[in-house]
Amino acid sequence: MKKRILAVAAMATAAVLGVTGCSGDSGGSGGGSEDKGDITIGVFNGWPEGEAASYLWKSILEDKGYNVSLEYADAGPVFAGVASGDYDFALDGWLPLTHKKYFEQFEGEIVDLGAWNEDAKLTFAVNADAPIDSLEELAANADKFGNKIIGIEPGAGLTMTTKDAVIPEYGLEDMEYITSSTPAMLAELKKALDADENIVVTLWRPHWAYDAFDIKDLEDPKKALGEAESIHTFTSTGFEEDFSEVNEWLSNFKMDSDLLFSLENVMYNTDEEIKDYTPIVEDWIAENQDYVDGLTK
Structure with missing residues (x-):
């Protein structure tokens, strides 16, 4: 990491x-x-x-x-x-x-x-052994995740979707939504997993984190994150x-x-x-x- x-x-x-x-090409093919x-x-x-x-x-x-x-x-x-x-x-x-x-x-x-x-696909991911499986369960179990959602860059489309759709749809306004950068999010994810702690992060597929870490996606029954x-x-x-x-x-x-x-x-x-x-x-x-x-x- x-x-x-x-x-x-x-x-x-x-x-x-x-x-x-601004330098154009000749429109031809080939290499060299x-x-x-x-x-x-x-x-x-x-x-x-x-x-x-x-x-x-x-x-x-x-x-x-x-x-x-x-x-x-x-x-x-x-x-x-x-x-x-x-x-x-x-x-x-x-x-x-x-x-x-x-x-x-x-x-x-x-x-x-x-x-x-x-x-x-946009996702909300948690540690694989987290006590919930759906975004519908997150608000009621917020304290088990330190009342925090760890996000990525403030200007990312995923961040906009989280603020505009996911948080209001699932009543997550009382959770602290922390945005900074993707590397910072991944560092927090690794830190929590190493400490055997629960964590929820905003993520997406395809991403190498799904191969590197033992994590799972939370179900999104209201389709707030959209389809594929x-x-x-x-x-x-x-x-x-x-x-x-x-x-x-x-x-x-x-x-x-x-x-x-x-x-x-x-x-x-x-x-x-x-x-x-x-x-x-x-x-x-x-x-x-x-x-x-x-x-x-």
Whole structure:
């Protein structure tokens, strides 16, 4: 867990907003050493599925001759950065619920290329041996969880959904809802599990935490967290013109949850401190070469 916190912090600190996505390509295909321009991918802080997909495309595009940088920020600033052209695209827009407000806010300023994964789900997770199984039981048992719900970034779509839907639907107003960051939430989760204490956190699927920790989801009979969602790629309005072949590749991009989990697992389920996942991702690509090659055909 320490390495995950350090990794995100180091990369977030290194992120500098800049208009870097304005160099167009020739629209041709293929790879090689030709410099085809600079591309900046916006990455949500603490969201591993988006980071994993971003590293995957960084390696793919660099192999094709593009110069790619990853810029980290919370969801709101990433949407704003893509809308302004500071970022060229991002890979972690959840619809129809989690990031609906951002897609509406920046309508006409960003382009939705469609979904690359259809199995996304917002969740409330607890330790596997917690005394409750449903969100309907949480208010009556709040004291067993220290009267706290541990959340993630304040600007995250999950945070908005928790405040606007889950808390009022299940009468959780008397519980303290703590938001800070995904690494901080994961650190609190690990701390509680190590101490054999109950804890409730806001989480989502797909996430490597379900492989790393003994946790379970609370049932959501009122569907306050919504049904399964899809994860979308969205670009700046000028991206298709500037990078036509990449736009086509991203429009056709699909990645099922089994493949995504396998990539996340090799990136995050390690005790090593990792600041650059590129070598790990390149090894994963070599083991899944047929799939990766198909992404740019």
